[in-house]
Amino acid sequence: MEKALKEVTPKSEDFSKWYTDVVRKADLMDYAPVKGFIVIRPYAYRIWEFIQSDLDARFRATGHQNAYFPLLIPQSLLTREAEHVQGFSPEVAWVTRGGGEELAEPLAVRPTSETIVGEMYARWIQSYRDLPVLINQWSNVVRWEKATRPFLRTTEFLWQEGHTVHRTEAEARAETEQQLEAYRGLLEETLAIPVVAGVKSAGERFAGAVETYTLEAMMGDGRALQTATSHFLGQNFSRAFNIQFLDEDGELKYGWTTSWGASTRLLGGLIMVHGDDRGLRLPPRVAPIQVVVVPIAKGSDREAVLAYCRALQLRLGAHVRVHLDERDEFTPGYKFNDWEMRGVPLRLEVGPRDIARGQVVFARRDNGEKTPVIADDLPEAVDATLNEIQKALYAQAQARMQALSFAIQDYHEAVARDRRGFFWGNWCGRQACADRLQEETSMTIRCLPLLTEHDLQPQRSGNDCAVCHGPAEHRAVFARAY
RNA sequence: CGGGGCGUGGCGCAGCUUGGUAGCGCACUUGCUUUGGGAGCAAGGGGUCGGGGGUUCGAAUCCCUCCGCCCCGACCA
Structure with missing residues (x-):
């Protein structure tokens, strides 16, 4: 153990330093010439390939097919869904020149593909007989982030994004939940990472979604990592992109869409959940x-x-x-x-x-x-x-999550524990309380947990908001996040 | 983008205060001896001191400026 200390900063001393030491010493990545970009080295890429094949099998088993959509999205398309643009515009990279000339219309490097996929789906879908459309793509996306960290948040990252269209709301909602369960399978069975499944609060929801489901995992330092998300998009995108079909009853209707994704961020999670002072520990x-x-x-x-x-x-x-x-x-x-x-x-x-x-x-x-x-x-x-x-490895990760999960009546209890862990409390549902929590503690509402029998359920009494102590509407998990 | 820290062979650092043309450990190459928890000896190779500009006879060292990385916040997979 003494020898390991020569190479890697101990986790207990400085978790962030430990993390960057490990990703470098284990030959997982290297920094690229452009800020915020990394090279995923062969050893890490191999792990990504195992994640890909695991997810791919799960997606295929439920009828999904892979396809590939273009990297560049015309500005006019990207801006069609109002909330979506607003959410993404600060982090979009633009291509304005090509072939030595200024382009007539700027092209966005995709930050996600809902818009271009929506444009294409509108062309492909005529009848209810064309539904559902169940497509996934493996791709890279670019989001111009202000602060980047290897794997956890890089300007360019690899991921898969599923995009589906359904005839009914119920079917689309079922799809959203089904895909969340696919991710849970990957995380728990394959990556040995226990998660808390939940719904995102309005403030944390995907731009343009009606509902966002998430899997939150606890890292070695007690902070949360959003490992995968699944969105029920309602008819927001189908209306913006005119995805309509003629139903059996002869009426023209808008489709119900979903999208869901998981990225190379999972590699960062894998390292931060299982690694120790001697380096990586791989499931x-x-x-x-x-x-x-x-x-x-x-x-x-x-x-x-x-x-x-x-x-x-x-x-x-x-x-x-x-x-x-x-x-x-x-x-x-x-x-x-x-x-x-x-x-x-x-x-x-x-x-x-x-x-x-x-x-x-x-x-x-x-x-x-x-x-x-x-x-x-x-x-x-x-x-x-x-x-x-x-x-x-799963048992150890679960034991830590259990040991660092606390029921709280008031958010100051989390502060008293140095904000290390998942804090289960009540929330009145008002954004003002979420904002105050974040301003004062830098903790956020990670999710409103969906409980199943095998999930953690820290007990708490009372039903008042952990921030304002007004009447609470939800149970929420508060934590600092990566 | 705000606050802080750091940029010197591949990695980790010293040298900078008080300017005089670069050094240590590890790694690397070759040879011999070795091998049950990071082997030893010997001989070697490798550095525009992050970039640019300035001060000076002379800059790793002093000044200006830009860039990058890390940490803590604000924003996101």
């Missing part, structure tokens, strides 16, 4: 390398140990993503630290003593435990251990 399901084999091969034993390890690699390769570290220029100790920094869930140590005893040593990244395992039991033992690690 096996998204680990580019699930098992690393480190040979301990000295002198005359070298070739024999390496041959044994290569056979081991072949044997395990059919089950898991395994890497054999054959580098001769580093000692085993160096390799241990190196792979721990990169978050590889399980390390197998193999030396002459192990071979003689017919065993290999398992070293788990989640808890640091080392255990000898009989070589004959290997593929099964590896599978079982990876499953345990996946569960253990």
